[in-house]
Amino acid sequence: xxxxxxxxxxxxxxxxxxxxxxxxxxxxxxxxxxxxxxxxxxxxxxxxxxxxxxxxxxxxxxxxxxxxxxxxxxxxxxxxxxxxxxxxxxxxxxxxxxxxxxxxxxxxxxxxxxxxxxxxxxxxxxxxxxxxxxxxxxxxx
Amino acid sequence: xxxxxxxxxxxxxxxxxxxxxxxxxxxxxxxxxxxxxxxxxxxxxxxxxxxxxxxxxxxxxxxxxxxxxxxxxxxxxxxxxxxxxxxxxxxxxxxxxxxxxxxxxxxxxxxxxxxxxxxxxxxxxxxxxxxxxxxxxxxxxxxxxxxxx
Numbered sequence: 001x002x003x004x005x006x007x008x009x010x011x012x013x014x015x016x017x018x019x020x021x022x023x024x025x026x027x028x029x030x031x032x033x034x035x036x037x038x039x040x041x042x043x044x045x046x047x048x049x050x051x052x053x054x055x056x057x058x059x060x061x062x063x064x065x066x067x068x069x070x071x072x073x074x075x076x077x078x079x080x081x082x083x084x085x086x087x088x089x090x091x092x093x094x095x096x097x098x099x100x101x102x103x104x105x106x107x108x109x110x111x112x113x114x115x116x117x118x119x120x121x122x123x124x125x126x127x128x129x130x131x132x133x134x135x136x137x138x139x140x141x
Numbered sequence: 142x143x144x145x146x147x148x149x150x151x152x153x154x155x156x157x158x159x160x161x162x163x164x165x166x167x168x169x170x171x172x173x174x175x176x177x178x179x180x181x182x183x184x185x186x187x188x189x190x191x192x193x194x195x196x197x198x199x200x201x202x203x204x205x206x207x208x209x210x211x212x213x214x215x216x217x218x219x220x221x222x223x224x225x226x227x228x229x230x231x232x233x234x235x236x237x238x239x240x241x242x243x244x245x246x247x248x249x250x251x252x253x254x255x256x257x258x259x260x261x262x263x264x265x266x267x268x269x270x271x272x273x274x275x276x277x278x279x280x281x282x283x284x285x286x287x288x289x290x
Contacts, residue, residue, distance in 0.1 A: 019174070025172070028171070028172045029172045029173070031168070031172070032165075032168045032169045032171070032172035032173075033169065033172070033202060033203055033206075034203055034206065034207070035202075035206065049223075058227045058230075059199065059202050059227065059230065060172075060173075062199055062230060063172075063173045063197065063198075063199040063202075064173055064174070066173070066197060066198035066199045067173045067174060067175050067197065069198070070175070070177065070197065070198060071175075071177070075179070075189060076175070076177055076179050076180065076195050076196075076197055076198065076237070077179070077189070077191060077195045077237035079198040079234065080233070080234050081231075081232065081233050081234070082198050082199065082231070082232050083229070083230065083231030083232065083280075084229065084230060084231075085228060085229045086226075086227055086228060086229065086230075136198075
């Protein structure tokens with residue numbers, strides 16, 4: 001799938017997507033990213049520093065949002081700008097079900113000269129926003 | 142103490158060159174659940190006009206965080222690494238990162254201050270390729286939580 005700039009208009013919404021995150025996913029991301037902070041895989045240490053349990057890397061929740069946008073655009077190299085605040089923790093339980101994050105997005109701006117569209121992303125876990133002011137700028141053909 | 146505000150403006154140039162490998166991109170793409178062949182198949186990437194497999198949009202964090210580590214572990218900064226919380230992250234891609242890139246990164250401390258006992262540091266990592274051309278600008282904001290009274 002590949003979207004075209006001329007087919008996009010402000011206000012358009014991307015179909016939402018649920019992503020399930022388990023402890024195994026966190027360990028895989030830790031290895032891939034090199035972020036081995038103990039709070040992302042060790043319950044004992046996480047709770048000892050006052051966290052509700054093992055929590056997902058903020059960067060993992062951001063990366064999954066980037067993946068959501070790339071998939072929509074049909075070209076991972078098309079994301080020219082991507083930024084977010086980390087507003088809420090995502091505790092990941094030690095079970096098969098894991099934690100579910102729901103990603104959605106809306107076109108908030110288009111730039112004819114640059115052939116870019118600006119998307120505002122929402123990532124919800126348990127009704128709370130995981131990412132704040134999450135904005136991606138994507139260049140489209 | 143959260144952070145020493147005097148590190149504002151300091152520049153860190155000691156990060157080793159990062160060589161982007163196909164297998165590292167594949168590993169990262171799998172971790173974020175991508176099945177797009179642009180991350181794994183050089184032919185698929187070339188068909189889209191890229192010289193080799195393309196890194197996902199947040200892959201630059203692998204390179205940026207190594208460079209930022211120089212700031213966070215600088216004795217002058219006075220940062221307690223265990224109290225660090227990632228507050229914000231932004232990437233500006235001047236071009237996509239592809240396998241085969243040899244990337245140099247330089248960290249700039251754009252802001253460092255104390256706010257109600259917490260430290261707040263804004264670091265900008267400028268990533269450039271072997272020709273010195275800009276590839277990615279990665280800006281992070283971290284908080285260093287105050288110690289409990």
